[in-house]
Amino acid sequence: MTIIELRNIYRKGLKLSNNECDFIYKIILKELCSIDPIKIALDPYHLLNQDSQNILIESLNQISKNYPIDYIINKKNFYGYDFYVDENVLIPRPETEELVQWVLEDNANNKSKKLIDLCSGSGCIGITINKENKYMDVTLSDVSEKALDICNKNRINLKSSVKMIKLDLNSNFISQNKYDIIVSNPPYLSPKEANKIGENVKFEPEIALFAPINKPLHFYKKIIEFALINLNKKGQIYLEINPVFIEDFNQLLSDFNLNDVNFRDDFRGKKRLVKVSF
Numbered sequence: 001m002t003i004i005e006l007r008n009i010y011r012k013g014l015k016l017s018n019n020e021c022d023f024i025y026k027i028i029l030k031e032l033c034s035i036d037p038i039k040i041a042l043d044p045y046h047l048l049n050q051d052s053q054n055i056l057i058e059s060l061n062q063i064s065k066n067y068p069i070d071y072i073i074n075k076k077n078f079y080g081y082d083f084y085v086d087e088n089v090l091i092p093r094p095e096t097e098e099l100v101q102w103v104l105e106d107n108a109n110n111k112s113k114k115l116i117d118l119c120s121g122s123g124c125i126g127i128t129i130n131k132e133n134k135y136m137d138v139t140l141s142d143v144s145e146k147a148l149d150i151c152n153k154n155r156i157n158l159k160s161s162v163k164m165i166k167l168d169l170n171s172n173f174i175s176q177n178k179y180d181i182i183v184s185n186p187p188y189l190s191p192k193e194a195n196k197i198g199e200n201v202k203f204e205p206e207i208a209l210f211a212p213i214n215k216p217l218h219f220y221k222k223i224i225e226f227a228l229i230n231l232n233k234k235g236q237i238y239l240e241i242n243p244v245f246i247e248d249f250n251q252l253l254s255d256f257n258l259n260d261v262n263f264r265d266d267f268r269g270k271k272r273l274v275k276v277s278f
């Protein structure tokens with residue numbers, strides 16, 4: 001089969017515009033078959049070998065079932081860095097880049113600080129902060145050993161100096177050295193929202209998506225309790241939050257007498273980022 005014939009099979013097989021189909025086809029060609037997509041235009045009758053054909057057809061089948069392309073190619077670009085991802089971690093989101101941006105903006109003064117990324121998943125938040133600001137002494141933490149394995153892979157691939165610990169937010173954790181900054185994008189969907197999430201999100205790990213039933217703010221409460229023990233005076237917490245529960249979130253902060261609070265909208269105009277100063 002030629003490269004142009006398979007391009008046409010993608011156009012027929014996906015319920016997307018031709019441009020979108022071509023975009024996906026080119027990614028699979030490049031990432032999984034090591035074929036330069038320019039060949040479609042320059043050499044449209046190029047014969048694909050059997051391996052490439054199998055990979056391209058198998059990927060098309062997966063994509064047509066809404067399986068995320070990032071898991072197929074095991075890669076997601078976040079803040080300019082390529083992170084390895086598979087079904088054991090959440091695929092990093094663009095709004096989380098804005099959370100990273102906020103931490104970096106506030107700490108552009110080259111002062112050495114200790115930061116912990118709670119619920120680190122792929123490690124995208126902590127590793128990016130460490131890459132962008134060498135003065136940040138960063139620790140990644142997650143309860144999932146599989147996620148920590150992926151953090152380690154990304155730490156090595158991206159030549160980062162982050163440390164890693166297994167940490168369950170449901171346990172009482174006391175660090176030997178306190179942190180100056182906590183940053184976290186914890187599981188924040190309510191299981192009641194499960195039917196509203198996109199088809200492709202259904203392939204992501206439940207442990208990364210959902211808070212316990214009827215406790216949408218469970219992990220935020222745990223993060224504040226963690227901060228009360230492990231955060232230095234005048235430290236900050238940077239969080240991604242679920243805009244749906246903003247009133248309850250404000251109540252939670254009041255319950256802990258936390259009043260120095262700043263919200264930021266994400267690029268979709270939703271109140272999704274917050275900084276709490278102690």
Ligand SMILES: C[S@@+](CC[C@H](N)C(=O)[O-])C[C@H]1O[C@@H](n2cnc3c(N)ncnc32)[C@H](O)[C@@H]1O
Pocket residue numbers: 089090091092093096118119120121122123124125141142143144147167168169170184185186187188207208209
């Ligand atoms: C929404 S994902 C965030 C991943 C990553 N920080 C990001 O922004 O892409 C939440 C992460 O929380 C972790 N997690 C779930 N329950 C936890 C717990 N009890 N303690 C610590 N981490 C937990 C999951 O394993 C998952 O990696």
